[in-house]
Amino acid sequence: MERIPVLRMGSLLLITIQVDMHDKLALQLQDDVTERISEWGSTGVLIDISSLEIVDSFIGRMLANIAAMSRVLGADTVVVGMQPAVAITLVELGMSLPGVRTALSVEAGMELLFAALPGTQSGSGHERSEA
Amino acid sequence: MNELAEIISQNEGQIRAEWIRDMGSSVQRADLIGKDELEEQCRSLLSAIVTGIRTSGPGDLTAAGWSSTREFLQEISASRARQGFSPADVATFVLSLKRPIFSLIRREMASSQEKLFEAIWTVTELLDRLALITSEAFMAAREELISRQQEELLELSTPVVKLWDGILALPIIGTLDSARTQVVMENLLQTVVATNSKYAIIDITGVPTVDTLVAQHLLKTITAARLMGAECIISGVRPQIAQTIVHLGINLEDVITKAKLSDAFALALQRSGRKVVRESGAPVSPISGLFAKREE
Numbered sequence: 001m002e003r004i005p006v007l008r009m010g011s012l013l014l015i016t017i018q019v020d021m022h023d024k025l026a027l028q029l030q031d032d033v034t035e036r037i038s039e040w041g042s043t044g045v046l047i048d049i050s051s052l053e054i055v056d057s058f059i060g061r062m063l064a065n066i067a068a069m070s071r072v073l074g075a076d077t078v079v080v081g082m083q084p085a086v087a088i089t090l091v092e093l094g095m096s097l098p099g100v101r102t103a104l105s106v107e108a109g110m111e112l113l114f115a116a117l118p119g120t121q122s123g124s125g126h127e128r129s130e131a
Numbered sequence: 132m133n134e135l136a137e138i139i140s141q142n143e144g145q146i147r148a149e150w151i152r153d154m155g156s157s158v159q160r161a162d163l164i165g166k167d168e169l170e171e172q173c174r175s176l177l178s179a180i181v182t183g184i185r186t187s188g189p190g191d192l193t194a195a196g197w198s199s200t201r202e203f204l205q206e207i208s209a210s211r212a213r214q215g216f217s218p219a220d221v222a223t224f225v226l227s228l229k230r231p232i233f234s235l236i237r238r239e240m241a242s243s244q245e246k247l248f249e250a251i252w253t254v255t256e257l258l259d260r261l262a263l264i265t266s267e268a269f270m271a272a273r274e275e276l277i278s279r280q281q282e283e284l285l286e287l288s289t290p291v292v293k294l295w296d297g298i299l300a301l302p303i304i305g306t307l308d309s310a311r312t313q314v315v316m317e318n319l320l321q322t323v324v325a326t327n328s329k330y331a332i333i334d335i336t337g338v339p340t341v342d343t344l345v346a347q348h349l350l351k352t353i354t355a356a357r358l359m360g361a362e363c364i365i366s367g368v369r370p371q372i373a374q375t376i377v378h379l380g381i382n383l384e385d386v387i388t389k390a391k392l393s394d395a396f397a398l399a400l401q402r403s404g405r406k407v408v409r410e411s412g413a414p415v416s417p418i419s420g421l422f423a424k425r426e427e
Contacts (some may be wrong), residue, residue, distance in 0.1 A: 084320030089354040096332055096354045103360035104308060 006032050008040055012113055013075070016048040021055075026062040033066055037073045044113035045070045048106055050081030060095040067100040076116050077101065080109035135250055136184040139177065139232065141424040148171050149231035154224060164214065172207055176225075179203050180261075189257045192264070194306035204261060205268035221269045225262040231254065284302035289315045291322040298399045299328045300392065302367075308310050312348035317356055324363045330399040331356055334392050336367030353386055362402070364388070366395035 004025060007014040013036055015104070033045060048061070054130035067077035080103045090097065139146065150173055167307050179200040183189075187196025204225070211221050232254050240247040289311070294300045297417075305311075319331060333352070338345065353363040365388045376383060389395040402406060 035228075079358075082359045084324060084355070084359065086322060087358040088316060090358055091351050091355045097358060102358055104323070104329060108329070112282060118153060 003032065004029050006036050008036070008042070011040075011042055011112075011117065012044040012046060013042045014046050015035065015047070016051075018051045019112055021052065021059050026059060030062065030069065032095050034069050034073060037070060037075050037103045039064075042075050043117060044067075045075050046106065046109050046113060047077065048081050048109075049079060049086070050083065052086060053083060053088050055086045055089050057093050057095065060090050061081070061099065062091060063100060064095070064097050064104055067097070076113060078103055078109040078112050080104065133185060135189065135236075135253065136181050138235055139184075140181045141237070143174075143177055143181075146228075146231045146235065146294060147177060149234075150228050153227040153230055153277045164211075171257075171353055175203060176200070178209075180257075180332050184257075192257075192260050192341055200261070204264050205271075208265040208268035209272035212269045212276070218269050219339055221265050222262045225258060226267055232258075238280060239289060271399060285311060285314055289318050291318050293322075293328070294332070294396060295400065295405075297328045297330060297402075297403055298324075298396070299323065299326065300334060300396075301331060301333045302334040302337060302392075306339060307348045312352065316352045319352060319361060323356060323359060329403060330362050330364065332364045332366050332392060332395045332399060334367040334395075335365060335372070336369070336392070338367075338372075341372050341375055343379055343381060346376065346379075346383070350383075350386070362387075362394040364398060366390070366392045 002019070002025065004017055004019070013033065015033070019025070024035075029095065037045070045066070047066070049063075052059075063079060067079075070077045079097070080099045084101065101112065103112055120130060147170070152167065181199045183192075183197040185196070187194035192195075192201065194360050207224075208221050211224075233251060236247065236250045236254065240250055276414070284305075289303070290301070292300050299319070299322055301315065303315065305317070319333075321330070324333060333349065335341065335349075342347075349365065353365075363386065364385070365386055368388050368390055387395075387398065389398065397407075
């Protein structure tokens, strides 16, 4: 069965969505992410959606859900590379994804997650997420 | 009614001369349209009317025989709208054809009252309808002009400028409605992606009033930018607007707002870990020293 790969990078999980999301795939991803976080003890999840061009309310809710579930399991989620059209669609659908942190590029997202890692000096990214 | 067409086509030259004389100075407008051009338009219209009456009769202007007349009238009305004629001028152009044709009909059909009356009625109705066509075409041309200008205004008034590496500014001039918000939002988000900018300053100094709708549009734009990973700062909030926002109970608490664009820029610089400092050896002009003293 088709599934989205969840890659491990130290204490982070890296997910790049490069195919059109359909509902089954989204549910499978939720299962995989939660499983991997508890298996590997990850502290951060980075979801790259720069190739995602079509989004609906279900996918929007899935992103919010993954972030909420990761938070429960003790991991931060950053969504990176959202396309303008996708952002506009989500806003028009009334989904502002309040609990999800965002960044412009994978690089910026990584920085945000590393900054929140325990043991690093700067915790500014973490503070902002709670503000 | 072919008789009518014959009368017009036989006396075409005479009708045209009287017609142009009757139009008077308002329609001729030597500054806007040349005499030769006007004469040419009159000749074309007359021959088109004759063709129309011959092929489809004077009653139904939507018939195929009148299509060339309709197109011709629409064309000249549109061109006059662009040239700056008034709607009255354009309608008078057709309506002043009445007197020359009436007097001709009176001369030719003097024998029968019945026929005379019928012919005059037909011509009146025909010319009125033609005048209505010109008015409609005139309005359509004007409306097209207005909507094009609106579009241009839309494009002109929403520039996104790069202030610094990673910092954008979006000065909004004029009221934000749904259509403009869409353009502003798209422009901003595209530029955020293209320049990889983390901060965007939305300056509303040029927005005359902020009501709940405008605020909602602003919040939408800010949320969309946030979803992409950029942070928005609103600047240029005038004192009256700050009062209005509070009185209306608009919640801008999740948004950073500043009074001046410079304040917002300073904040963006600070957040991106930058600082503007005066070079210690920089020469200070004697004039600025004077001003500084007076301020103290």
